[in-house]
Amino acid sequence: MSDHLETIVSLQHHLTVEKETERQLAGIPAWMRDLHDEHSRAQAEIDALHAVAQAAGQKRRAAEAGIADTQEKLKHLQQQMSMVRNQREYGALLQEIDTAKAALRRFEEEALAALEETENAELAEAGKKEAFAGLAARYQEGLARWEEEKPALRAVLATTRETIATLRASLTPALRSQFERIYERTKGEALAPLRRTERVGGPSLWHCGHCNYQVRPQVAVEIRSARALVQCESCKRLLYPEPAS
Ligand SMILES: [Zn+2]
Numbered sequence: 001m002s003d004h005l006e007t008i009v010s011l012q013h014h015l016t017v018e019k020e021t022e023r024q025l026a027g028i029p030a031w032m033r034d035l036h037d038e039h040s041r042a043q044a045e046i047d048a049l050h051a052v053a054q055a056a057g058q059k060r061r062a063a064e065a066g067i068a069d070t071q072e073k074l075k076h077l078q079q080q081m082s083m084v085r086n087q088r089e090y091g092a093l094l095q096e097i098d099t100a101k102a103a104l105r106r107f108e109e110e111a112l113a114a115l116e117e118t119e120n121a122e123l124a125e126a127g128k129k130e131a132f133a134g135l136a137a138r139y140q141e142g143l144a145r146w147e148e149e150k151p152a153l154r155a156v157l158a159t160t161r162e163t164i165a166t167l168r169a170s171l172t173p174a175l176r177s178q179f180e181r182i183y184e185r186t187k188g189e190a191l192a193p194l195r196r197t198e199r200v201g202g203p204s205l206w207h208c209g210h211c212n213y214q215v216r217p218q219v220a221v222e223i224r225s226a227r228a229l230v231q232c233e234s235c236k237r238l239l240y241p242e243p244a245s
Pocket of ligand 1: 192208209210211212213232233234235236
């Protein structure tokens with residue numbers, strides 16, 4: 001008779017390894033985390049300066065469009081000068097021309113300011129990029145080294161998955177689905193160690209190592225000696241005897 005409890009303990013272990021390896025492969029390795037954060041911060045600063053330059057460029061184009069419109073309007077007003085018929089019309093036209101000229105000056109100032117802003121932001125962006133060139137190079141090296149480490153992790157993952165398939169196949173269908181249900185419900189932590197409660201004198205007491213719920217002595221004996229599959233009455237995890245340390 002095969003030891004289902006041992007199979008399930010091994011299955012849980014390999015499922016945890018699988019999940020952890022998948023997580024590692026999808027993320028950034030611990031040794032690269034600081035470099036990654038530093039690089040992300042630098043990139044964010046560069047992106048922010050780039051956005052400032054873009055926004056200033058938009059402001060400049062809007063101001064330039066304003067200049068073109070106003071110049072057109074001025075030209076039109078000045079053409080009307082030859083058609084004024086009296087002093088009142090002349091006065092009103094002059095007023096309009098003055099207003100348009102003031103608007104033109106405002107647009108010109110805006111365009112100039114936006115131009116300066118663009119240039120400053122672009123200069124700052126270029127400076128940042130230069131300052132971060134070393135960091136960018138180190139980051140690329142880090143990425144390359146991480147790529148070199150990945151095949152070994154993928155091999156671990158493949159072997160682990162084969163082992164998982166073998167272990168699953170060796171369980172009875174009923175046991176397999178019982179385990180899967182608990183595994184799903186406990187979000188990948190289907191087992192809890194059976195622990196001896198520290199007590200001075202008296203008979204040994206046992207409890208669930210996950211939720212501390214008490215386990216009857218007779219049940220503890222069944223788990224430890226007869227390798228019975230028992231769920232904790234409280235958290236419903238499968239209890240397993242902790243290997244002697
Ligand atoms: Zn429990």
